[in-house]
C-alpha cells in the first residue's frame with residue numbers, strides 16, 4: 001500500500017456510469033417540465049389596463065412598440081393616451 005492509486009481493474013468501469021445516467025434522467029425531467037409549462041406562449045400584458053399585448057414575454061424590448069423602460073409593456077391605446 002504505497003502511494004499508487006487503486007486501479008485493480010474492477011473499480012475503474014462503473015465510475016462515470018451513474019453520472020451519465022443521472023444526467024440523462026435530469027435532462028428528461030427538466031425537459032418535460034419545461035415543455036409543459038411553456039405550452040402556450042405567454043403574452044405580455046399591458047401594465048396600465050392589463051390587456052394582452054401582441055408581444056411574447058420572450059420578445060426583446062428592442063423589437064417592441066409601446067414598451068416603457070422601467071414601467072413595462074403597454075397596449076397601444078394606453079400608450080397613446082399617455083404620450
Ligand SMILES: [Zn+2]
Pocket residue numbers: 046047048049050051074075076077078079
Ligand atoms: Zn392598456
